[in-house]
Amino acid sequence: MNTAPINLQEEYAKTEIAKILNLLDEELVGLAPVKSRIREISALLLIDKLRRNLGITSANPGLHMSFTGSPGTGKTTVGLKMADILYQLGYIKKGHLLTVTRDDLVGQYIGHTAPKTKEVLKKAMGGVLFIDEAYYLYKPDNERDYGAEAIEILLQVMENQRDELVVILAGYKEPMDKFYESNPGLSSRIANHIDFPDYSTEELLKIAKIMLDEQQYQLTPQAEVALAQYIDRRKEKPLFANARSVKNALDRARMRQANRIFDSRGQVLTKKELVNLEPEDILQSSVFN
Template sequence: MGITPTALEKTDKHTLVNLQEEFNKTKIQEVLDDLNQELIGLKPVKNRIREIAALLLVDRLRQKVGLSSSNPGLHMSFTGPPGTGKTTVATKMADILYKLNYIKKGHLVTVTRDDLVGQYIGHTAPKTKEVLKKAMGGVLFIDEAYYLYKPDNERDYGSEAIEILLQVMENQREDLVIIFAGYKEKMDKFYASNPGLASRVANHVDFPEYRPEELLKIAEMMLQEQQYQLTKEAELVFLDYIKKRMLQPHFANARSVRNAIDRARMRHANRIFNLSSKIVTKSNLTTIQAEDILKSRLFNT
């Protein structure tokens, strides 16, 4: 079709070389490796982020060699229960977008409804615009985004904030990426009530709830970072603790695990402090024992 096989081959070869070079240049692999190392589990999320990164990279490359670019939508939706790594992954996503030159600064600004919506007439627009100003050049992460929309209250100022966000999403695509986050079911309802907004959110990532064994691994990783470890017995007790905690109200996955660890460290310190011998070994200082966890009120009920 006008192109000789040799010419086509040459172009193909040329493009292939560019892809590899471009990929190396962006240092995206480092971000993906960090993501892999820092977060336990989350396989589907990690795969999805890799897919999005690949799409964005290929699109950049197509632009470079003069091919049509589909102009990929950059706004995203991260759904899942609290403490499942949405904010952590959003930080990495911001870095990827920055490295691919889609945004100029690459920082993450995390907000909730209260940061965007005022309580009185005339307060919402300046509040939302102030947040947008801070987030320009980076990623705006709106946690529990569905609280922006209150269908029962016609005069709620949340819709004013949504209007402003919509304008920015459409007109300043070069400067700002928005990630809407929250529970899946509530987000689905939010999108259904705001089709204009939904149509501008191109990438959806769903964060699954962690299994107890994954939460134990997360705990062990967090402890290791702080140079602590669990005894074998403490491991089993902690797993038991997690299973009990999951059934309690306000359970927030890895965040609840982090809080539990903080409390276990407190009890550990107390135990060490009360030891009859005031000479302690390094192992005393680093080892969390079963009793440090068993003293949690969860085991007294």
């Protein structure tokens, strides 16, 4: 057994994990419990790697994960960062993330599901397979459904090829909880369950400003107030998707700004007028009706 001392800071620096975790902090607003959990997992994986380097035997850490939460809360972004971390630490060989849904895995007729699922798994090998809305794989009310076949193949690969593939199952929390209750074999293979909270209005406003800044737009102070009101109202309506809904709202606001400017053609335009979103660009949304 190797007994030479290890410089933890040197080992940490070698992996570039710090850079990835810092990017996670910079790129994602809020989500403190998620970031904390990713740091904990990263620490466990780094220490496990150092133990193995010293010849200390231990059970392999479970790498399969479950991400639960509403749409637009950063699950795919965190999945990408997790793939980077696993790659830097040598737990996966390629480090890519393949995002799929039920339609990519489940066939329409007998004999169709197995080759479809195996083809997806082949593409994902060496990286992370991210299955969005994973609960749709299981439809117990339909005896002619082939989702159970896809789950069975997944279970085999998650158990027997843990060194070659990491699976992240993602979706709304309540349906995912029921999905795991109905599929205890899946649940037992997932070591890390991470719940993604909804964003607050203040966080969504911050995200909106980042999105606009990337496209060289800005909100006037009155437009910022209007957008906060929009977010509060939109959150109460069906199909709210956090950052995704905010992005859609900004796209429509930019369209209204363009129409407003076009309708007033004839005047000389300033850069400020082309950059600024005004309150009316927000307040014309149907959520205020």
